[in-house]
Structures are given as structure tokens and as C-alpha cells.
Amino acid sequence: MSILSKAVDRLNNFFRFDHKVTLRFAVDRYSAPYVVPLIEKLIADGEDGDTYRSALAAWNRAERPPLALYDGETSFCRIDGPYQWAGNHVFPLGGLVLSSGVTAHLDPYQASDLHLQTRAAIERAIQAWVADNGLRECPMTPVAFDREAADRKAKTMIAARGDILDQDRMVAAPREEGPNHV
Numbered sequence: 015m016s017i018l019s020k021a022v023d024r025l026n027n028f029f030r031f032d033h034k035v036t037l038r039f040a041v042d043r044y045s046a047p048y049v050v051p052l053i054e055k056l057i058a059d060g061e062d063g064d065t066y067r068s069a070l071a072a073w074n075r076a077e078r079p080p081l082a083l084y085d086g087e088t089s090f091c092r093i094d095g096p097y098q099w100a101g102n103h104v105f106p107l108g109g110l111v112l113s114s115g116v117t118a119h120l121d122p123y124q125a126s127d128l129h130l131q132t133r134a135a136i137e138r139a140i141q142a143w144v145a146d147n148g149l150r151e152c153p154m155t156p157v158a159f160d161r162e163a164a165d166r167k168a169k170t171m172i173a174a175r176g177d178i179l180d181q182d183r184m185v186a187a188p189r190e191e192g193p194n195h196v
Contacts, residue, residue, distance in 0.1 A: 081106055084132050089113040093129045098122070 037057075041049050055066045072083055078094035090112040097104045109125030111118040120128065144150060 076110075078107055082129060082132075086113075091128060091132065093125050 055063070056070070057063060058066070072080060072092065076092060076094065079096060080092050081095040081097065082091075082093040084091040084093075090110075092110045093106045094108045094110070095106055097106060099105075105122040106125045106129060107122060109120035109128065111120060111128070
């Protein structure tokens with residue numbers, strides 16, 4: 015990119031009142047079909063753009079490209095790539111575990127072992143949830159869905175649940191008197 019076009023872009027950005035910035039980048043033509051849709055999603059206005067950007071926040075904090083992120087209530091695990099082949103086996107380069115009072119940087123073998131155990135635990139949890147909710151008996155549905163209708167229905171359900179929770183909070187708890195009263 016020429017110095018002149020960079021200067022023109024900076025000057026345009028300086029005089030813009032909509033707080034937008036002009037981005038120009040060159041990408042390999044083989045990568046473009048993958049990169050451009052990601053960038054479009056990341057820069058989208060609204061809830062979707064915010065969600066995509068927050069989902070990638072961990073990428074900025076990682077030294078290596080994350081292959082997997084696992085969040086628990088108080089623990090966090092990141093498996094770092096890129097994958098490396100050793101014979102017929104693939105290994106991550108390492109990983110990170112954060113838990114109450116623990117920060118552990120994992121070597122490739124530890125990261126691989128924890129990654130496999132975590133994926134197996136997730137699979138067991140999903141299969142148990144499917145069984146508990148009787149989803150095996152339901153007919154399969156297509157993966158694609160009407161996003162607008164589904165979002166409207168989901169937001170209505172959430173709002174209704176929030177109304178119920180608000181009503182529960184409005185009912186005053188009985189006041190306790192005596193030595194246990196705070």
C-alpha cells in the first residue's frame with residue numbers, strides 16, 4: 015500500500031464524524047473466502063458483532079493460537095496450537111489451566127491428555143442431556159433455521175422468564191426477629 019493512500023485514509027478517518035475507520039488489507043486469494051466473511055461478522059454492528067468480538071477476546075490474550083477453550087464455574091483451560099504431528103499422532107503445542115490458586119502451563123502431552131479428557135466429558139454430558147430430555151424420540155430437524163423467527167421466540171421466552179423472576183423478587187421474604195436477625 016502506497017504512502018499516499020495511507021495518508022489519505024488517515025486524513026479521511028480524522029474528519030469522519032461517525033467514528034468509523036477505513037481498513038485496507040491484502041490477503042492471499044486462497045485465504046480470502048475464509049477471512050472476508052469472518053471480518054464482516056467481526057465488524058458487524060449490533061448484538062451479533064458484539065458477540066463475535068467477545069468470543070474472540072481470548073485470542074488476544076493468548077501467546078499461541080487457541081485450539082480450544084473450556085470454561086468451568088471457577089476454572090479455565092486453553093489448549094494451544096497449532097497442532098503438531100508426531101507419526102500418526104497429533105499434539106497441541108501446550109496449554110494453560112487456571113483454577114482456584116492454580117496457574118499451570120501445560121506441555122504438549124499434558125495438554126493433549128487434558129484436551130481428550132475434556133472432550134470425552136463434554137460428549138458424556140451432551141449424551142446424558144439428550145437422553146434426559148427425550149430427544150432421541152424426536153424427529154431430526156435440519157441444522158438451518160429461520161434466524162429471525164427463532165430469535166424473536168427466544169427473546170420472548172427469556173422476557174417471560176425474567177418477568178417471573180422479577181415477580182418472585184418482589185415478594186418480600188418474611189422478616190426474622192431475634193438474635194439471628196441481621
